[in-house]
Amino acid sequence: MAQVLQKLYQGFNFLLVERHDARSRDLPLIDSTWQVPAIIGLYLIAVLKVVPRFMENRKPYDLKNVIRLYNIAQVVLNSAFFLAEIYCLWIRPNFNYVCQPVDFSATNRGYEELALSYAYFLLKILDLADTLFFVLRKKHSHVSFLHVYHHAIMVAMTYLGVLFVPGGHIYLLGLWNTLVHAVMYFYYYLASYGSQWAARFKVYLTRMQLVQFVHLGIHFGRPALQAIDCGFPMIWHWIGFGQALLILGMFVDFYIKSYGGGKHKKSA
Structure with a gap:
């Protein structure tokens, strides 16, 4: 058993330390094989177990001003x-x-x-605060599988991206995602004041996210399905294609449940 664990560790160390882009070797969090997995693990434990249990017999925290500052910071950084x-x-x-x-x-x-x-990887770590704010405010309906999965997988994938593919074809993922996030956090900021415009805009924000994942599915799917070799690792085309389709499916399901059957027309 000890030999098996040693072999697994050696393989893990070989993939994440010896084969990654040497230029990223000294970057904080990237220079370690355990810090980012630990951040993701602590995030999942905190938002799914520890903090909900802590809040069980407590009133929701009033974090309105803190969240407004956070939303403005996110708008500025993503823009x-x-x-x-x-x-x-x-x-x-x-x-x-x-x-x-x-x-x-x-x-x-x-x-x-x-x-x-x-920088994009660091932004995805900052995004984890979204879920913590939801739990501290007892907005449990917002802590969906889609929300938690998306936040956790983005930290993992951007970490691996910095290690192995810092740029290239994956470039448009950051372009799309930061545009959507700048708009999304601006919407959150307006919504915190009870803006009627923000309430009407929510459906269009969701549609923008759907367009994002459709385009990313095409962006990664075309070279994957046509086996186009430009030097960008083919495995990353397939990972990007698969993730785009998976999250697109989740967003379509969310859209149908939230706005299907005339719900949007009624609220408008």
Whole structure:
């Protein structure tokens, strides 16, 4: 048994330490094989077990002002990231939208992609606070499987992305996601004041998310299904394609349950 565990550890260490992009070796959280899995594990335990039990006989916390500041910070950070990516695409007109390889070079361009990938990873860790706020406010209906799965898997995948594919074809994932998140957190901010406009806008935000995952499904699915080889790892095309379809299916289910059967028309 000890030998089996040792072999598993050696294999894990080989994949995450010896084979990853050497340029990311000294980045905080990336330079460790246990810190990010620990963050994800603690997040799941906290929001699914510990904090709900802690809140069981307590009144919901009034975090309105804290959450407003958090929402504004998210709008600013996601908008800045989105604009930075737009700028990089603008000065790099030869980006191949069919299949774009990762630039692993030690050039300014290569480090730009790495820096953006790392910043995006840190944003996904910050997003975990969403769930904690929901639980502390006893908004249990918001802590759905879709919500928790999406937050946890995004931290895991962006961590692995920085390790193995910091940029390239995965670039548009960050572009889409930060645009949607900037709009989403602005909606949350307005909704905290009871804005009627925000209430009407919710359905359009969900549709925007659906469009995002349809496009990402096509973006990753085309090179995967057509076996287009541009140097970007094929396994990541399939991972991106599979995740886009999975989350799209969950969002479609949410959309039908929330706005199907004339519910949206009635609320409007």
